[in-house]
Amino acid sequence: MFVRDRSFSLILESCLQGLDRGESLPDLLADFPELADQLRPLLLVAMASRAFPVPRPSETAQRLGRNQMLAEMNRLEIKKAFRKKPAVPLINRWIGGLVSAIRARGLTRLAYSYRLAMVSLVLLLSGGYFTISASASSQPGDLLYILKLGMQRAGLVLSYDNGDEAEQPILISPQPWEFGHTFQALNGIHNGNPGSGSGVPDPSSNSEIVVSAADSIKEEIATNKDLKDAEKEAEKDLKDAEKEVEKDLKDAEKEAEKDLKDAEKEAEKDLKDVEKEAEKDLKDVEKEAEKDLKDAEKEAEKESKEIEKDKNKTLKLGDPSQRH
Amino acid sequence: MDIKEKALLYRAHAGDRGAAGTLYEHYYRDIYSYVFYRVNNASTAEDLSAEVFVRMVRHLPGFLDQDKPFISWLYGLAKKVIRDYQRDRKELISAKNISGDPSNRKALPSNGRSHTHRDRHALGCFQQALQRLTDPHQEIIIHRFVKGRSVEDIADLINQSEGAVRILQLNALKSLEEALERENCL
Numbered sequence: 001m002f003v004r005d006r007s008f009s010l011i012l013e014s015c016l017q018g019l020d021r022g023e024s025l026p027d028l029l030a031d032f033p034e035l036a037d038q039l040r041p042l043l044l045v046a047m048a049s050r051a052f053p054v055p056r057p058s059e060t061a062q063r064l065g066r067n068q069m070l071a072e073m074n075r076l077e078i079k080k081a082f083r084k085k086p087a088v089p090l091i092n093r094w095i096g097g098l099v100s101a102i103r104a105r106g107l108t109r110l111a112y113s114y115r116l117a118m119v120s121l122v123l124l125l126s127g128g129y130f131t132i133s134a135s136a137s138s139q140p141g142d143l144l145y146i147l148k149l150g151m152q153r154a155g156l157v158l159s160y161d162n163g164d165e166a167e168q169p170i171l172i173s174p175q176p177w178e179f180g181h182t183f184q185a186l187n188g189i190h191n192g193n194p195g196s197g198s199g200v201p202d203p204s205s206n207s208e209i210v211v212s213a214a215d216s217i218k219e220e221i222a223t224n225k226d227l228k229d230a231e232k233e234a235e236k237d238l239k240d241a242e243k244e245v246e247k248d249l250k251d252a253e254k255e256a257e258k259d260l261k262d263a264e265k266e267a268e269k270d271l272k273d274v275e276k277e278a279e280k281d282l283k284d285v286e287k288e289a290e291k292d293l294k295d296a297e298k299e300a301e302k303e304s305k306e307i308e309k310d311k312n313k314t315l316k317l318g319d320p321s322q323r324h
Numbered sequence: 325m326d327i328k329e330k331a332l333l334y335r336a337h338a339g340d341r342g343a344a345g346t347l348y349e350h351y352y353r354d355i356y357s358y359v360f361y362r363v364n365n366a367s368t369a370e371d372l373s374a375e376v377f378v379r380m381v382r383h384l385p386g387f388l389d390q391d392k393p394f395i396s397w398l399y400g401l402a403k404k405v406i407r408d409y410q411r412d413r414k415e416l417i418s419a420k421n422i423s424g425d426p427s428n429r430k431a432l433p434s435n436g437r438s439h440t441h442r443d444r445h446a447l448g449c450f451q452q453a454l455q456r457l458t459d460p461h462q463e464i465i466i467h468r469f470v471k472g473r474s475v476e477d478i479a480d481l482i483n484q485s486e487g488a489v490r491i492l493q494l495n496a497l498k499s500l501e502e503a504l505e506r507e508n509c510l
Contacts, residue, residue, distance in 0.1 A: 009490035012497070013475060042497040045504065049469035052450055055360045057353065057370055065374030066348050070341055072378045077339055 011035060015043055060285055071278045078270045082263060095249070096256030132238075136231060152227070155234025329394055337384045348377055351395070354471075355402050361466045362406050364451045372409055376402045396481050403459070449509035456503040461496035468493055 011032055018028045025043060029036040098114055132151060135144035335343035355376050360369035379401050387397050454462055460482075467473045467481065475493070479486045 005491060005494065006487065009487075009494040012494055013490050041501050042494070045497050045501045046469055048446075048504075049450065049465055049500070050472070052447055052470055054353075054357045054470060055366065055369070057356045057366075057373065061367075061370035061374070062352060065352065065370070065377060066345060068374045069344060069348055069377040069381055072381050073339060073341060073344060076381065 008035070008038070012039065012042060015039060016046055019043065019047065060289055063285060064282065067278060067281045071274050074274050075271065078267060078274075082267060095253050096260050099253055099257065100260070136235075148231075151234050151238075152230050155230060155237050333384065333388065333394065336381065337388060344381060347380075351398055352377070354395075355398060357471065358399065358466055359402055359406060361451065361454060361470060362462060363409070364455055368409070372402075372405050375405050379405065392483075393480055396483060399481055403463075446509070449504065449507050453500060453503035453507045453509060456506070457496065457499050460492060461499050464489070464492050464496040465500055468496075 015028045015032075019025070025040070025047075028043070029039060032039060098118075101114060131144070131147065135147040135151065138144040138148050329347075332343045332347055336347060352373060356369055356373040359372045359376070360366060363369055363372065376398065380398065383401070387394070390397070454465060457465065463482065464478065467478050468475070473481070475486050475489050478484075479489045482489070484492070
């Protein structure tokens with residue numbers, strides 16, 4: 001069946017091409033007498049279809065269509081311009097996007113990248129906070145003690161200018177070996193061995209050792225007090241800094257939102273302008289069409305009047321009473 | 325697609341209104357006549373043809389990445405526009421009598437002679453019968469017989485082999501003959 005259709009379609013096509021060349025239907029059918037009955041109706045339908053005209057659009061519609069296309073081009077250009085020049089920096093856009101995404105979909109349906117970034121941020125902040133809190137009670141020799149010292153130094157940096165730093169009292173606690181040295185000296189008094197390990201008590205240096213030990217203890221106590229003060233100050237500074245960052249973040253969010261709203265408003269305005277322009281074009285075209293119609297009507301009226309005049313003239317000429 | 329046409333397309337994509345206008349002027353009538361026979365209404369055909377060109381500028385970047393003849397892509401857009409229109413109306417386009425629709429009568433070229441009532445009736449019959457065919461059959465009848473395109477051109481246009489187009493042509497003519505009989509046009 002398929003092969004027959006295929007060969008028949010080839011024969012039909014050759015007949016159609018013959019018709020295009022101007023050959024007559026009986027001549028074409030004579031070449032395929034066994035298929036003539038099948039070919040004739042199809043060729044007649046094809047001939048009839050070819051006789052139908054290609055329709056013509058009105059000039060007005062063509063112009064309107066063109067304007068619509070150009071308006072779409074304007075709209076796309078505006079859209080493209082907004083995409084090319086972001087009104088806000090990347091971070092603001094990200095925050096703006098995050099805020100609008102939370103508003104639109106809620107926290108549970110956020111994009112994967114947003115969720116991952118938020119979880120990382122929370123883990124980082126909470127981990128940092130707990131480590132710093134734990135380091136506050138650390139003693140020299142502990143692993144977190146380095147962090148504690150670092151925090152103190154950070155507190156100092158945040159508290160004072162570089163120039164003033166040199167004038168401030170040193171609040172950093174002495175190194176572990178310094179404590180050892182002091183205790184060693186005290187032990188030496190009790191054990192009768194205050195010197196560098198000679199074993200023989202020296203009564204003349206005893207008072208000096210006691211005084212120096214007492215000074216060391218006083219110094220130690222003062223240093224510890226200063227250390228606590230510094231810790232407190234550092235904590236306060238850290239909190240202030242956190243607050244400031246939070247405030248900056250909120251400001252950035254607000255700014256991003258504002259920028260987004262401004263951009264939306266501007267885009268809306270542009271779109272309205274384009275629409276207005278299109279409407280204006282439409283009205284112009286309509287007016288023009290109306291004018292053309294009126295002109296045509298006037299002309300037709302004028303023509304009919306002229307015809308009437310001619311008629312009257314003919315009638316007058318035909319009337320014997322009008323003849324001289 | 326020739327180089328001149330390609331250049332016009334790239335210029336239109338870059339926002340050159342003159343290039344877009346040239347493309348519009350070149351293809352509008354072709355698209356309009358196709359849409360006219362598909363929807364059987366002159367004013368609807370005008371609206372839908374305009375929509376085809378709006379979509380053309382909208383989707384031009386996507387087309388430029390493809391290796392496809394422009395005219396074929398444009399007809400593809402026209403088919404989508406017609407399909408969307410038919411779906412939106414949720415009904416097949418009603419086959420109106422051409423003589424009863426003044427906008428249709430206006431769309432027909434006079435070719436130096438006025439259309440008689442018989443001409444209009446014949447065209448109405450043809451259009452009614454055409455609406456009864458499937459989309460591919462309508463398409464082949466319009467391209468091959470109304471517009472007078474060759475089998476090779478149609479094969480390029482609808483992205484099919486010439487053999488497939490010939491078979492489609494045979495089946496379309498058979499269906500049209502049946503439809504004309506049903507409409508009492510023969």
